[in-house]
Amino acid sequence: MLKDYVRAQTVDEVLAALQKGDARVIAGGTDLILDLQAEKVSAEILVDINSIDDLQNIELVDGQIRIGAAVTHQQAAESQLVLDSAPVLAEACRSVGSLQIRNTGTVVGNVINAQPAADAAVALVALGAVAEIKTENGTAYQPVEDLYTGVGKSKIDSTKQLVTAVQFPALLPNQGSAFIRLAQRGALALPVLNVAVVASLVNHKVEWVRIVMAPVAPRPLRAVEAENMLRGREVNEQNILEAAKAAAARANPRDSALRGSGQYRKSVLETLVKRGLSEAFNKAQG
Amino acid sequence: MAQMILKMILNGKPVERRISPGDTLLDVLRGDLGLSGTKKGCGRGECGACTVIMNGKAVNSCIVPAPRAMNARIETIEGIGTVEKLHPLQETFIHCGAIQCGFCTPGMIMSAKALLDKNSNPTREEIKEAVAGNICRCTGYVKIEEAIMMAAEMIKRERRK
Numbered sequence A: 001m002l003k004d005y006v007r008a009q010t011v012d013e014v015l016a017a018l019q020k021g022d023a024r025v026i027a028g029g030t031d032l033i034l035d036l037q038a039e040k041v042s043a044e045i046l047v048d049i050n051s052i053d054d055l056q057n058i059e060l061v062d063g064q065i066r067i068g069a070a071v072t073h074q075q076a077a078e079s080q081l082v083l084d085s086a087p088v089l090a091e092a093c094r095s096v097g098s099l100q101i102r103n104t105g106t107v108v109g110n111v112i113n114a115q116p117a118a119d120a121a122v123a124l125v126a127l128g129a130v131a132e133i134k135t136e137n138g139t140a141y142q143p144v145e146d147l148y149t150g151v152g153k154s155k156i157d158s159t160k161q162l163v164t165a166v167q168f169p170a171l172l173p174n175q176g177s178a179f180i181r182l183a184q185r186g187a188l189a190l191p192v193l194n195v196a197v198v199a200s201l202v203n204h205k206v207e208w209v210r211i212v213m214a215p216v217a218p219r220p221l222r223a224v225e226a227e228n229m230l231r232g233r234e235v236n237e238q239n240i241l242e243a244a245k246a247a248a249a250r251a252n253p254r255d256s257a258l259r260g261s262g263q264y265r266k267s268v269l270e271t272l273v274k275r276g277l278s279e280a281f282n283k284a285q286g
Numbered sequence B: 001m002a003q004m005i006l007k008m009i010l011n012g013k014p015v016e017r018r019i020s021p022g023d024t025l026l027d028v029l030r031g032d033l034g035l036s037g038t039k040k041g042c043g044r045g046e047c048g049a050c051t052v053i054m055n056g057k058a059v060n061s062c063i064v065p066a067p068r069a070m071n072a073r074i075e076t077i078e079g080i081g082t083v084e085k086l087h088p089l090q091e092t093f094i095h096c097g098a099i100q101c102g103f104c105t106p107g108m109i110m111s112a113k114a115l116l117d118k119n120s121n122p123t124r125e126e127i128k129e130a131v132a133g134n135i136c137r138c139t140g141y142v143k144i145e146e147a148i149m150m151a152a153e154m155i156k157r158e159r160r161k
């Protein structure tokens, strides 16, 4: 049963509050509030991080974009820095829920909630984002991609740890990205599938590419074979087609009453990856 | 259960209430404060019936923890217009037939107001995006869009005067 609600003003205050008994971090709370009401999660003390100034910024530091843990989806979607240098994230954030949800839910929360199809998290994995994790003992960094232990299960323990930010390299002029989402409606709709691609080209050849697909596994899934296949290759339709095939072959979408049959989703996925690759390569070519 | 004091600026006036840490903002508005204009539809952040404006932004009050509203500016439907002088949105919603059962209307108007406060010249796309989180089972949305367009015009005209 909830006994106290602390509005922390500093990160140290959060870490200190987490030491006191049954406490848990709350950011936007768009999912946590429901989980608490349904008694899927319990806590005696909630530690709200939204009024901590340091966590409210989106900044560019040494070529890295850093998104603080209190930044909402809507803030990220409207940020000029994100629109210019990580458009895949702006677009992903824009497709989350509804404006009311985007005004409340945070980008970092989207990662920690660990739903495999969480739009912002899918884009962050494609951007190669790293989470900054603080505890009483210090700071650690881990790739967002490695934070998943199962559907809805994160390595982050919000009763002991605080993710203060996620960060990733700002895209360079020879790099491009795409976010492709298939859903039944334009708003308040779960993705049937979503795909994020970030690509870097040198002399019309693929330097590297990251392809992330969801929800086709318990975490946002990298199409590693397709990524490796494209490295060093020319950008042309044949190569894109082959890579899209390889990507879809790796995915294992399940039959879902909400999202459609596994067979349908697997065949559509190939097309979505193809579109994502074409768009990202086009943008990288300027 | 422990109690806390919540202070906020509600519809322009400071208010103070004793709350429980587990209350939502919607609980406090509809319960102790008796402001039942804000509706509870799903209670899960999915329908927008409970939309209020918090520090200038539309949020679903059913999933906002009440303690987070500490020192916040909260606007609800009760703060919009008076019986003698309706807000342009209220007038155009009536005029356009954008209200049928009315359950979604307070939330719809708060979402629309949050938009018009920031953008007095919205496109249809921007209007759709602003109210996409407000579900209406009656009107089919077309008249709601028209009403918001028309209210934007009214507000601009009033400003020019």
Ligand code: FES
Residues within 6 Å of the ligand: B039, B040, B041, B042, B043, B044, B045, B046, B047, B048, B049, B050, B051, B060, B061, B062, B063
């Ligand atoms: S009652 Fe809050 S969104 Fe439905």
Ligand code: FES
Residues within 6 Å of the ligand: B098, B099, B100, B101, B102, B103, B104, B105, B135, B136, B137, B138, B139
């Ligand atoms: S008027 Fe009935 S739900 Fe909108």
